[in-house]
Amino acid sequence: MSPVDLVVAGGGPAGLVTALHAARAGLDVEVWEPRAGAVDKACGEGLMPGPLASLQALGVDPPGHPFHGIRYVDAGGAADADFRHGAGRGIRRTVLHDALRGAAVAAGARIAQRAVGAVTQDGEAVTVDGTRARHLVAADGLHSPLRRALGLDAAPARQRRYGLRRHFRTAPWSPYVEVYWGREVEAYVTPVAGDLVGVAVLGARAGSFDERVRLLPGLGARLGDAAPVGAVRGAGPLRRGARARVAGRVLLVGDAAGYIDALTGEGLALAFAQAEAAVRAITDGVPQRYERDWARLTRRYRWLTAALLAGTRPAAARRVLVPASRVLSPVFSAAVNALARPVGTS
Template structure:
């Protein structure tokens, strides 16, 4: 019987496999999709994510990012990262780099569909395989989360994301966040001749409908050729009642997701992957819930606060002017986003490190 099965071959699942291999576990990844996996996302890695990936031996090619710039019409304010450079990386490039690292680590990836899960006191059976533990890293709309009864549906109006790439030389080394009345556009240089533009909104409509709300940005890309197909994702907000069920641990978007507003998804996924593997090594799955809450506390608080502050149009219109007047606050916020999320070590009841 294997030590660990990882369901999901995206960044969260592959990072879990790398952590597991490093810990000496016998691990297999189960992923239904074959080949490079793409996804609608902003594609900006914060410095903490770059450092966390490097620690796993993963160094994807991309475009260096110096910081974040907020734009609202003629107003703009920017702050540089204090903890190193970020990197704009195509999602496909990131997936390929993680896949190569997993292959180099000798971890098997089997392309099978996963339908249902069974577990007992000794192990878990899923996808025709059996292991002592399972990590569910099967994405935003995780079927395993739902089958385990951990899904918490939301009825409020929810945000969705759309992403397109343009073949154009980046005009900035910062991630630009353009603010409009009902949407934000995230501009991320991902190569010397390629820029990704992701739009987040609660409104329905096509990508072009939403981009029309950003005249300056529209002018910049009007003559640029599109690269690849448009991608969409959502609803973004997903909640789980818990991060564990028996011998199953939820990692990445499957464990719950607030919004893409702060761009911390990859850093959090890698940190959660490390914490989940530590829990498996210790045989203390219940400790992962506490570790998950600690690792995601800053993200959940900051993202929820920003969403709440920008849910009213009056607040949205005041955001960039306020950041201009209080550059120290904007800089501190950017610095908080850039810092890595550390998996750390769980403390035993005696207060000593448990591993």
């Protein structure tokens, strides 16, 4: 039996967009995802204008709630930066998953509820649990078992940050994604429907979701007595490195390829761009080129996120971040609009 062209390990957004590009390029592709139903995870759920436009260009346009910029908030006030070229959209992760899965299946990709175990490869193909494939894409998340099995895990970071997310039944009170800054934690509030907001709290400090929100009194007052919806979901440690993104006929895409932090909200945008680049490298017959493409696509994210993490680590720096963003409004606006552009543009 001839091998399939591509097996994608992981049925989250990174894996599904990879499968969508591959199927539309004429490849015979299977997505292996061990979990049934829509894949949910702790994330901010906000798509900036650039990646939203990229998604729509694929014919995928899931419903959500628009937002028109980013607002930084602390106990002393706020700083706003409006998008110059269209709105972003808050989209429930499960809604996004269903839209991407439907598009991938419509394009011809097959979805199988199974996990990836043993992987071997030779010069012609990858053997994944007895299935021969010309290539394998590992899109199996932040703690990628495939990355570890291939010996590509980088040394763990010394300073670790974690994220917790929960939804609340309340009408969005702001046309922005609001970022609440405290001494030890920050929270991202994203409107995802006309009566629902998502709250993602990030930080190195241990504690429950409610304990972390209490460190941000302005956020607690805004939420008031809004009813929580669903369970708290967690993620972390957020920083995960990969020593390489290509190992023979295996390519790493999305969080599996390495991740620094959710600080700039670029996770989905990066995953979409990497998926397209990985498939293009495969169809061009030069999978090793993806290593260089990955470095180019993620350069801005890696530099900016590392700089922001270092700059906001001291408590004194966190205290002046919002006032400085307000005083240096053109700089803040330029930074936000740089992040709003499609990944890979300068």
